Amino acid sequence: MKIAVLNGSPKGKKSATMHYVHYIQKKFPHHELNIIDISQRINRIEKDEKAFREIINNISSSDGVLWATPVYVTLVPSQYKRFIELIFERDGKSVFKNKYAAVLVTSIHFFDHTACNYLNAVCDDLGMNYVGAFSPDMYDLIRRKEQERLVGFTEDFFSAVENGRVTSKHFAPIIYNPISYEPKEVENRLDPGEKKILVLTDDSQPGTNLTKMVDRFKRSYLRSVESVALSDIDIKGGCLGCCQCGLDGVCTYDGKDEFIDFYNSKVKNADILVFAGEIRDRYLSWKWKQFFDRRFFHTHIPSLTGKQIGFIISGPLRRIPNLRQILDAYSEWEQANLVDYITDEYEDSSEIDDLLQSLAERLVECADRHYVKPETFLGHGGRKIFRDDIWGRLRVAFQVDHQYYKKHGLYDFPQSRYKMRFFNWKMMLFTKIPAVRKIFSERCMDEMIRPHRNVISKMDQVSNSMQVNP
Numbered sequence: 457m458k459i460a461v462l463n464g465s466p467k468g469k470k471s472a473t474m475h476y477v478h479y480i481q482k483k484f485p486h487h488e489l490n491i492i493d494i495s496q497r498i499n500r501i502e503k504d505e506k507a508f509r510e511i512i513n514n515i516s517s518s519d520g521v522l523w524a525t526p527v528y529v530t531l532v533p534s535q536y537k538r539f540i541e542l543i544f545e546r547d548g549k550s551v552f553k554n555k556y557a558a559v560l561v562t563s564i565h566f567f568d569h570t571a572c573n574y575l576n577a578v579c580d581d582l583g584m585n586y587v588g589a590f591s592p593d594m595y596d597l598i599r600r601k602e603q604e605r606l607v608g609f610t611e612d613f614f615s616a617v618e619n620g621r622v623t624s625k626h627f628a629p630i631i632y633n634p635i636s637y638e639p640k641e642v643e644n645r646l647d648p649g650e651k652k653i654l655v656l657t658d659d660s661q662p663g664t665n666l667t668k669m670v671d672r673f674k675r676s677y678l679r680s681v682e683s684v685a686l687s688d689i690d691i692k693g694g695c696l697g698c699c700q701c702g703l704d705g706v707c708t709y710d711g712k713d714e715f716i717d718f719y720n721s722k723v724k725n726a727d728i729l730v731f732a733g734e735i736r737d738r739y740l741s742w743k744w745k746q747f748f749d750r751r752f753f754h755t756h757i758p759s760l761t762g763k764q765i766g767f768i769i770s771g772p773l774r775r776i777p778n779l780r781q782i783l784d785a786y787s788e789w790e791q792a793n794l795v796d797y798i799t800d801e802y803e804d805s806s807e808i809d810d811l812l813q814s815l816a817e818r819l820v821e822c823a824d825r826h827y828v829k830p831e832t833f834l835g836h837g838g839r840k841i842f843r844d845d846i847w848g849r850l851r852v853a854f855q856v857d858h859q860y861y862k863k864h865g866l867y868d869f870p871q872s873r874y875k876m877r878f879f880n881w882k883m884m885l886f887t888k889i890p891a892v893r894k895i896f897s898e899r900c901m902d903e904m905i906r907p908h909r910n911v912i913s914k915m916d917q918v919s920n921s922m923q924v925n926p
C-alpha cells in the first residue's frame with residue numbers, strides 16, 4: 457500500500473511528528489510511506505506550479521493520505537494552511553476525492569481537538585474517506601503503551617484502506633450565500649475619546665463585503681480610526697518553530713521583518729482591537745494564521761491583557777463553531793474581552809449596519825468600564841495546561857515564560873495552598889466519624905453557599921445603614 461504523508465512541520469526532518477511516522481514505517485515495512493515536506497517548502501510550492509503538481513500527482517497515485525502535522529496556535533501551522541488553500545484555489549480537489557485519509561497531530565494537548573476538527577472538516581470538504589485522528593502528546597512516542605496505541609491507530613487506518621470500509625462524515629457542507637452588503641450613511645457618530653482603536657484586516661480590496669463592513673465600522677466614530685492590512689506589513693514568513701523566543705525572548709525574525717515592531721508598537725498599544733477577515737475553508741485566511749503564529753514570539757505570555765476585541769467577519773462563521781471556539785479561546789488566553797462577532801450572514805444590510813454600530817459603541821463602553829468577562833473552560837483550562845508544562849518539562853526551553861509565571865502568581869497550584877490543605881486534612885479526619893459525616897452530608901448544600909450568603913447579607917447591612925443614615 458502507498459500512503460502520501462503530508463508533513464506540516466516547518467522543521468521538516470527535525471520534526472517530532474515525523475518521528476511518529478518513522479515509527480510507523482519501521483513497524484509496517486511492507487507499506488510505502490512517502491513523506492512530502494509541505495510547510496518547510498511552502499514558498500516553492502506556492503510559486504512553482506510544477507512543485508505543487510508533483511505533490512498532487514504523488515497523492516493521485518497513493519492509496520491514502522496521512523495529514524501529519526504539529527498543532528500551532530490551536531490549528532495547523534500557517535504554511536500548511538496555505539497549502540490547503542492552494543488545493544482549493546488550484547483545482548487540486550479532485551485527486552483527494554474518495555481517497556482514504558487519517559490525521560496525526562502532535563502537540564502539548566492545548567486545543568489539539570480544534571486542529572483535529574479542522575483537518576477532519578477539510579477532509580470532508582474534499583470528499584475524502586476520513587478514518588480518524590491520532591493526537592498524542594509530543595513525547596508520547598517514548599512510552600511503550602503509547603507506541604502500542606500508535607500501532608493500533610495505524611492498523612485501523614490501513615485496514616480501512618485495504619477493505620474499502622465505508623466512513624462517516626462529521627461536518628455538514630457549508631452553505632453560504634451572502635447578500636451584497638450596502639451600508640447606509642451613519643447618523644449618530646460616536647466620540648471614542650482618547651482610546652486607541654486599531655483595525656487589522658486581511659482584505660483591503662474595494663467592493664468586498666469585508667471592506668465595506670470595515671469601512672462602515674470605522675465611520676461609526678467621530679474621528680478617523682487607523683486600519684492596517686496584514687499584506688502591508690512586511691512579514692517574511694510563518695513561525696519556524698525554533699523556540700528561540702522561549703529561551704532568551706528573541707525571535708529568529710528579529711530585525712529581519714516588521715512583524716515584531718508592528719505588534720509591539722501598534723497591537724499592544726491599542727485599547728480596542730478589531731480583527732477583520734474572510735473565511736477561507738474552515739478558518740480565516742492563511743495570512744491571519746500567520747499573524748497568530750508569529751505572535752508566538754510572545755510565547756505563552758498574555759499580550760493583550762484588558763483590551764477590547766471585536767471580530768468583523770465575512771463568511772459563514774455560524775456554521776463553523778470550531779472557528780468560533782478558536783477565536784473565543786484566543787481572546788481568553790490573551791486575557792482580553794471579546795465583545796462580539798459581526799458577520800455578513802444577515803438578510804438585510806441595515807441589520808449589519810446596526811450591528812456594526814452597536815459593536816462600535818460596546819467596544820468603547822466596555823473599555824470605559826475596563827470590563828473583561830470571566831474566562832470559560834477555554835481560557836481557564838488552557839492556562840492550567842501552560843502552567844503545568846512551563847513549571848515542568850518546558851521550563852528550560854521557555855525560561856522567559858517561567859520568570860513571568862513566577863512573577864505574576866500564575867503558578868497557582870493547589871499543592872501550595874497550605875491553609876486549604878490543612879483544612880482538608882482536618883475535615884477528612886473528622887468526617888470519618890459517622891455522626892460528623894451525617895451532619896456534614898445534611899448541611900452540605902447550605903455550607904456550599906455560605907460564602908455567597910455572606911456577600912448578600914453584607915450588602916443588606918450596608919443598604920440598611922444607608923437608609924438609617926442617608
Ligand SMILES: Cc1cc2nc3c(=O)[nH]c(=O)nc-3n(C[C@H](O)[C@H](O)[C@H](O)COP(=O)(O)O)c2cc1C
Nearest residue numbers: 465471472473526527528529530563564565566594
Ligand atoms: C509556534 C508554536 C505554536 C504551538 N502551538 C501549540 C498549540 O496551540 N497547542 C499545542 O498543544 N501545542 C502547540 N505547540 C507545540 C507543538 O505542537 C509540539 O511541540 C509539536 O509536537 C511539534 O511538532 P514538530 O516537531 O513536528 O513540529 C506549538 C509550538 C510552536 C512552535
